[in-house]
Amino acid sequence: MSTPPDARTEILRRVRAAQPAAPVDVPRDYAADDGPAGLALVDLLVDRLEDYKATVRRCAAADLPAILAASLTDVPSVALPPGVPAAWLSLYGGEIARDSGDGLTVADLDAPGVAVVTGCAVAVAQTGTLILDAGPDQGRRLLTLVPDHHVCVVRVDQIVERLPAALRRLADPTRPLTMISGPSATSDIELNRVEGVHGPRRLDVVIVA
Amino acid sequence: MTGTGNVVTPLPFPTAARRELGDQQLRHNLRKATHTIRDKRLRVVGEVSDWEQLRVAGAAIKDDVLARLPDLLEQFEAAATAAGATVHWARDAGEACAVVAGLVRATGTAEVVKVKSMATQEIGLNEALEAVGIQAVETDLAELIVQLADDTPSHILVPAIHYNRSQIRDIFASRMLGVDASSLTDDPPALAEAARRHLRSRFLSTKVGISGANFAIASSGTLAVVESEGNGRMCLTLPETLISVVGIEKLLPSFADLEVFLQLLPRSSTGERMNPYTSLWTGVTPGDGPQTVHIVLVDNGRTDTLADEVGRQALRCIRCSACLNVCPVYERVGGHAYGSVYPGPIGAILSPQMSGEGANRTLPYASTLCGACFDACPVRIDIPQVLVHLRQRGVDDSRGRPSAERTAMRTMSYVMRDRRRYAAALRTARRGAAPLRLVAGRRGALRRVPWPLSAWTSVRDAPLPPKQTFREWWTREHSS
Ligand code: SF4
Numbered sequence: 127m128s129t130p131p132d133a134r135t136e137i138l139r140r141v142r143a144a145q146p147a148a149p150v151d152v153p154r155d156y157a158a159d160d161g162p163a164g165l166a167l168v169d170l171l172v173d174r175l176e177d178y179k180a181t182v183r184r185c186a187a188a189d190l191p192a193i194l195a196a197s198l199t200d201v202p203s204v205a206l207p208p209g210v211p212a213a214w215l216s217l218y219g220g221e222i223a224r225d226s227g228d229g230l231t232v233a234d235l236d237a238p239g240v241a242v243v244t245g246c247a248v249a250v251a252q253t254g255t256l257i258l259d260a261g262p263d264q265g266r267r268l269l270t271l272v273p274d275h276h277v278c279v280v281r282v283d284q285i286v287e288r289l290p291a292a293l294r295r296l297a298d299p300t301r302p303l304t305m306i307s308g309p310s311a312t313s314d315i316e317l318n319r320v321e322g323v324h325g326p327r328r329l330d331v332v333i334v335a
Numbered sequence: 336m337t338g339t340g341n342v343v344t345p346l347p348f349p350t351a352a353r354r355e356l357g358d359q360q361l362r363h364n365l366r367k368a369t370h371t372i373r374d375k376r377l378r379v380v381g382e383v384s385d386w387e388q389l390r391v392a393g394a395a396i397k398d399d400v401l402a403r404l405p406d407l408l409e410q411f412e413a414a415a416t417a418a419g420a421t422v423h424w425a426r427d428a429g430e431a432c433a434v435v436a437g438l439v440r441a442t443g444t445a446e447v448v449k450v451k452s453m454a455t456q457e458i459g460l461n462e463a464l465e466a467v468g469i470q471a472v473e474t475d476l477a478e479l480i481v482q483l484a485d486d487t488p489s490h491i492l493v494p495a496i497h498y499n500r501s502q503i504r505d506i507f508a509s510r511m512l513g514v515d516a517s518s519l520t521d522d523p524p525a526l527a528e529a530a531r532r533h534l535r536s537r538f539l540s541t542k543v544g545i546s547g548a549n550f551a552i553a554s555s556g557t558l559a560v561v562e563s564e565g566n567g568r569m570c571l572t573l574p575e576t577l578i579s580v581v582g583i584e585k586l587l588p589s590f591a592d593l594e595v596f597l598q599l600l601p602r603s604s605t606g607e608r609m610n611p612y613t614s615l616w617t618g619v620t621p622g623d624g625p626q627t628v629h630i631v632l633v634d635n636g637r638t639d640t641l642a643d644e645v646g647r648q649a650l651r652c653i654r655c656s657a658c659l660n661v662c663p664v665y666e667r668v669g670g671h672a673y674g675s676v677y678p679g680p681i682g683a684i685l686s687p688q689m690s691g692e693g694a695n696r697t698l699p700y701a702s703t704l705c706g707a708c709f710d711a712c713p714v715r716i717d718i719p720q721v722l723v724h725l726r727q728r729g730v731d732d733s734r735g736r737p738s739a740e741r742t743a744m745r746t747m748s749y750v751m752r753d754r755r756r757y758a759a760a761l762r763t764a765r766r767g768a769a770p771l772r773l774v775a776g777r778r779g780a781l782r783r784v785p786w787p788l789s790a791w792t793s794v795r796d797a798p799l800p801p802k803q804t805f806r807e808w809w810t811r812e813h814s815s
Contacts (some may be wrong), residue, residue, distance in 0.1 A: 134424040137583065137634045141405045144642035150399040156388035156595065174608065229622070232539050232573065253601075253609035266623040267572045267614075271565065272539075290594035299590045300418065300555050300617035302624060305597075307609035310565040312527055314477035314493055315500050317368045317375075319605075320523040323476060323531055324538065325565025325612060 160287040167251045167285050168333060174254025178308025179321045180329040187334050190279070191217040194243065197277055197330050201241040205230055205269055209262025210243060214279070225265050235272035242273045242326075249285045250292045256280065256331070258304045259296055267302050276326040278306075280333050338636020338689035340428025340459045344674025348697040352672040364499045365669050369660045375606025376657060376711070383602065392595045394715040397651035400586050401641060407553040407586045408632065415556030418618025420628040431633045432463035435545065435578055438629055439469050442576050444542045448534075450560060450567040451475035452547025453491060453654050454580045454633060456676045460545070471545065472537055474566035476530050483510040489670030489678065492604050492656040497669050500526065527564075534566065544570035544625065548581045549653065550596060551630075554589045557617040558630070561600055563610050571614050577625035583632050584641075584650040596653060599713035603655035636689025645724040649685045651714040658708035658718060664701055673698060680708035684721040699725040 172182045185193045195217035198204060203221040215222060223230055223240075234240070245263035246256045256278050258264045263279075270276050286292050296303070310325030321327065380386055400407060412422045425431035439447055447464070449455065449471050461471040461482075473482045477495040481488050484506045488494030495503065500521040507529050508516035514529055546567070548558040558579055560567045571577060587593065601610045619628050641647050659665045659679030670678035675686035675695070683702055687695040699722045708718040803811075 133426050133430060136426060137424055137632070137638065138405050138408065140634070140638035141408065141583070141641065144638055144647075145402065145405065148402065150395055150402050152392060152395040152399055153388075154392050156385040156392055158594070178611075236535075236539060250609075255609045260620070260623060267568070268624075271568050271572055289598055290591075293591065293594050299615070300557060302617075302620050303613075303615040304568065305609070305613040306611065307607075308611050310563070311611045312476045312564045313605045313607075314475070314480070314495060314564075315503060315523040315526060316364075317372045317493060317496070317605075318523065319607065320527050322524060323527045323564035323566070324474075324534065324569055 156290075157288060158290040160291045163283075163285070163287075167287055168282060170287070171249060171251040171254060171280075171285055172333070174251065175308070175331050178254055178311075180254070180308050180331050182331045182333065184333045185335070190214060190332065190334055193332055194218060194277065194279075197332070198241060198243075201275065202239045203237070203241075205235055205240055205242045205273060207242075207244055207263055207265025207269055209265075210245065211263075214243065225269055229266070230269070232268065232272055235268065240273045241275035241277060242269050243277045243279070244270055245279050245281075246284060247297075248292045248295045249280045250289050251285055251287050253289065253307060255289070255292070255305050255307045257292055257296070258306065259298070260301045260303075261297075267304055270304065270306070271325060274326055275328040275330070276306075277330045277332065280331060282333065282335050285333075337639055337691065338427065338457075340432075340635065341457055341676045342636060342686045342689045342695075344686060344695050344698060346674060348672060348674075348701045352668040352701070360499075361497050361669055362667060364497055364502075365666055367499070368493070368496050369666050372606050372660045376603060376660070379602045379606055379608055382608070383598070389595055389598055390713055390715050393599050393653075393713055394651060396587065396592050396595060397584075397714055398648075400588065401584070401647060401650055403588070404583065404586070404641070407588060408583060411551055411553040411556055411586055412632075413556075414552075414554060415618055415630055418556045420556065420618040420630050423629060423631045425631055425633050425635070427635050428458035428633075431458045431580060431631055431635065432460055434631050435460060435580065436464055436467050436469065438576075438578055439464065439543055439545075440467065442543055444469075446470045446472065446537075446541055447543040447545050448472050448474050448537055448541045448570045448574065449478075450544070450546040450562065450570045451478045451494070452545075452580060453676060454547040454582050455545060456488065457582075458580065458633065458635060460580065472534070472541075474534050474538070474570060475562075476527065476564060476566075479530055479534070480506055483507070487671065488676065490656060490659060491654050491677065491679075491681075492659075497671075534569075538566075538569040538573055542574055543576045543578065544574035546570055546577065546579045548579050548585055549600065550587050550593060551581050551585045552588075552590050552593070553586050555617055557590065557615055559593065559613060559615045561597075561610050561613050563605065563612065565612055568612055568614055571616065572624050574625055576627040576629070578629045578631065580631045580633060583634055583637050600653055600655055603653075603657040603711070603713040640685070640688040643688060643724075643728075646684065646688050646721050648716050649681065649688060649721060651716055652681050652685065653714060654681075655713055657711040657713065658716075661707040661711045663703060663705060663707070668701075673701065680718045680722075681716070684716075684718055684725060687725055696729055699729065 175182050205223050208226045247259040248257045309321050309329040310323045311319050311321045312323050313319050423434045464471045473479050477493050480495040490496040504521035508519050549561045550559040601607050662680050665679040673682045675682050677685045683698045687698050704719045
């Protein structure tokens with residue numbers, strides 16, 4: 127069954143009939159722009175991520191493979207989006223499964239001990255939010271959803287202070303977007319935040335200078 | 336279009352509230368939860384130096400949407416269609432349910448996974464699907480608790496707010512298939528783990544997902560779902576078909592407007608700087624997520640609400656639930672007393688505007704007009720103003736007949752202007768009340784009094800006059 131006959135016409139007619147005539151000016155004097163970027167921004171992001179129980183490591187670009195290998199010592203298999211550089215995992219000893227060609231299945235990703243390593247599009251320091259926009263180093267949405275462990279690499283130049291600046295950085299907002307602030311959690315039991323429900327229960331963030 | 340479905344209150348508020356007030360455990364649970372969340376909200380809102388500017392912008396953006404709604408709806412439809420979605424329209428709850436049921440049946444599946452959504456609760460979708468043999472599995476933890484308990488939600492954001500952890504443990508232990516009741520504790524992480532295991536295989540295999548949307552972007556046809564647990568991401572990503580039920584007031588003109596609302600919503604609702612997960616999708620993305628995407632735009636009383644110049648601000652609501660959490664009435668009676676899926680202060684102004692049916696006209700009286708809801712509301716809905724307006728509209732509706740309430744008010748004002756007249760009236764009232772005291776019993780309040788005063792007690796109790804006035808007591812105590 128599709129739209130009942132005339133529903134569209136009648137709703138639009140009723141909206142037009144009820145429509146307030148006066149146009150509305152939207153005052154936008156909230157803070158839209160960021161302050162200067164710098165070390166304080168990184169510290170703020172780290173603070174906010176840790177507040178939501180993510181594990182954060184910081185390193186120089188040259189040390190990324192070693193840091194990732196250290197984060198993944200207890201992980202037998204890593205899923206990788208098509209665009210993550212192979213060099214990132216050059217020191218990792220386990221099995222690597224690329225999501226290319228036919229792609230990984232839900233069952234592949236749901237197997238015990240699978241972690242996923244991705245990049246991100248932009249990170250918001252003020253709220254501890256990582257934004258993924260399905261870019262080549264982030265891949266399809268299920269990659270960061272089904273595995274129980276997500277390792278996300280953030281470059282310092284991807285960090286902004288506030289959400290407005292972050293949304294403006296996105297190349298194409300019609301790509302599937304996922305905003306992640308800490309591991310999966312619920313506030314449904316007595317309104318206290320409890321980490322770990324359906325999404326990845328472990329979120330590691332590596333901030334690369 | 337006049338709203339139908341679960342916005343219609345079956346019982347007058349005073350009747351339902353009296354039943355709930357008798358439940359001490361409920362009051363204790365509500366008090367604890369609402370106070371926890373209030374404190375968290377104040378803390379994270381206090382961190383934001385431009386909060387007031389964000390509220391003003393949020394209110395104005397929504398007013399702008401309401402002013403341009405016909406154009407924005409058509410724009411949304413065109414953009415979503417171009418992105419590969421199919422857009423449907425439904426005038427009321429019944430039509431919306433029929434559209435969704437038809438779409439699900441066309442896929443040949445008998446089970447769907449659902450993300451918590453007020454719109455689908457409002458239209459009574461689960462019951463409608465069940466009637467045609469389709470099982471809807473709620474995947475939000477609180478919704479799951481309510482569904483397993485065979486109960487109804489009592490809060491917009493946390494439908495199981497009326498249960499504490501040990502009650503939740505007992506519901507899981509007795510109703511959740513495959514759970515090991517002997518080892519299940521009431522530790523919140525253990526309860527969350529039980530829900531994870533219960534739903535996992537369903538997420539990974541179910542063919543149809545059903546969602547609502549927190550925001551719909553007119554310029555691009557994008558939908559947004561704001562959530563915490565990841566059950567939303569599961570339902571939005573893994574099924575082959577996704578059906579989203581969206582109220583026509585959920586539109587925002589452009590993507591950039593999210594920069595306001597994604598700051599206002601999480602801090603106002605769960606008291607977090609940001610909720611764990613927000614998903615945005617635009618139609619169909621080849622190779623990523625559902626390849627068949629439907630959007631059902633629902634009126635169900637919204638155009639009626641839009642037609643009222645004062646009342647239409649209720650359509651700005653982003654369902655954050657901050658007004659519930661600060662409301663002294665909600666804190667004591669809980670969500671069930673309001674009958675509608677929209678409880679608390681917002682429900683008291685939204686439900687009666689969406690539908691004039693049932694006992695909805697008693698809802699605007701479910702408030703003390705203290706104003707806490709307005710202060711908390713991230714889109715500056717002046718709830719007390721709308722409450723008073725709706726009460727007035729209720730009085731005006733009965734013009735033509737002698738309005739007892741207006742006559743009573745006028746007489747009252749005449750008596751109270753003169754101290755002697757007032758004292759004499761009180762004495763008369765007490766004498767008259769003596770036999771009533773027997774009827775009222777220990778509660779000291781009358782549920783029903785005869786006409787013309789019934790105009791007052793149809794929506795509230797009438798307390799009996801005290802046995803002596805303060806002045807009389809003072810005179811007696813201080814003369815001896
Ligand atoms: S009326 Fe305001 S405070 Fe209440 S739920 Fe809606 S947006 Fe939130």
